[in-house]
Amino acid sequence: xxxxxxxxxxxxxxxxxxLYLGVPHVDYSSRSFMSSYVEFVxxxxxxxxxxxxxxxxxxxxxRSNRRRIVNEDQLIEVVSNAIExxxxxxxxxxxxxxxxxxxxxxIIAGINGAGLTNCxxxxxxxxxxxxxxxxxxxxxxxxxxxxxxxxxxxxxWHCSDPDSSIMGxxxxxxxxxxxxxxxxxxxxxxxxxxxxxxxxLIE
Numbered sequence: 001x002x003x004x005x006x007x008x009x010x011x012x013x014x015x016x017x018x019l020y021l022g023v024p025h026v027d028y029s030s031r032s033f034m035s036s037y038v039e040f041v042x043x044x045x046x047x048x049x050x051x052x053x054x055x056x057x058x059x060x061x062x063r064s065n066r067r068r069i070v071n072e073d074q075l076i077e078v079v080s081n082a083i084e085x086x087x088x089x090x091x092x093x094x095x096x097x098x099x100x101x102x103x104x105x106x107i108i109a110g111i112n113g114a115g116l117t118n119c120x121x122x123x124x125x126x127x128x129x130x131x132x133x134x135x136x137x138x139x140x141x142x143x144x145x146x147x148x149x150x151x152x153x154x155x156x157w158h159c160s161d162p163d164s165s166i167m168g169x170x171x172x173x174x175x176x177x178x179x180x181x182x183x184x185x186x187x188x189x190x191x192x193x194x195x196x197x198x199x200x201l202i203e
Contacts, residue, residue, distance in 0.1 A: 034150040038120055045096045050103045052123050056198045058085035058189065059102075061110030061118075067133060068177040069111055070166060078182045079189055083107075090115055106201065107192045109185075111178060112141045120151050125197035127153040129188055133178045134159040153196045157188050 027033060042048050058079060060072055069075070076085050088108070090098050102108065102121045109129035110116050119128035128148040132141045141156070148154045157180075159165065165176040192198060 028147050029150050031150050034120065034147075035124075038151065042099065042121070045099060047096070047100055047103070050100065052197070053104060053106050054201070056083050056106045056193060056201050057104060058083050058107045058109065059088040059105040060085065061108065061113075061115040062087045062089050063111060063113060063115065064091060066175045066177070067111045067113055069131070070177050070179045071182070075180060075182060075185050079186060082186075082189065083193070088115075090118060106196075106198050107189070109188075112136065112139050112144060116144055116148065119148050122152050123197055125153070125195075125200070127155060127192040127196060127198065129155045129157065129192060131178070131180060132156065132158045133176055134162050134165045153192070155188055155191055157184060 039048070042050070060069070060076060062069070062072055072087055076087060079085050088101070088105075088110075090101075093101065098118055099121045102118045103123060105122060105126065107127045107129065108116075108119050108122060109131060111131045111133065116128065116130060119126075122128065128151075130141060130144055130148065132139065136158075145154060145156055159178050159180070161181070164179040164181070166179070193202060
């Protein structure tokens with residue numbers, strides 16, 4: 001059977017206004033698209049009517065292999081008088097469990113990494129805080145930032161002290177564990193408390 005496109009005796013020119021090959025082209029910076037996507041996922045998971053948090057609550061994402069926050073327990077202790085806070089461990093949880101857990105927080109902070117994508121499922125008006133290791137020029141923190149800005153309020157911290165990077169053999173700055181300045185972390189937290197859902201809950 002002659003191929004309708006390529007088997008013709010006559011040469012044909014086929015023109016396209018736009019042509020995308022591979023996965024569909026998606027504008028991840030679109031607030032309306034990302035909001036619709038998140039609501040669709042929640043509905044499919046049976047999580048469409050989760051109650052909103054009644055008070056501000058901070059979750060600090062814990063990592064187990066690389067780019068860990070060395071002093072995560074200290075950070076939680078330092079801010080515990082200002083806000084209910086706890087360490088989040090997403091490992092071992094199903095996707096549904098991760099989405100449901102994430103909805104409990106009004107602020108989530110974490111070192112650059114896949115765990116931050118859970119922040120897409122924070123309540124509307126919540127805050128995502130990305131912590132970036134020292135001299136991490138090759139990390140995709142800018143892309144993470146643009147993605148998170150499409151859904152929530154966004155804050156970004158960069159480690160400025162090389163001595164705060166814990167370097168092992170063969171470890172680059174991008175993958176080093178980090179000691180996060182508690183004073184700078186508190187300052188970032190107070191920025192998060194005066195915007196969005198946190199501001200409304202405090203007032």
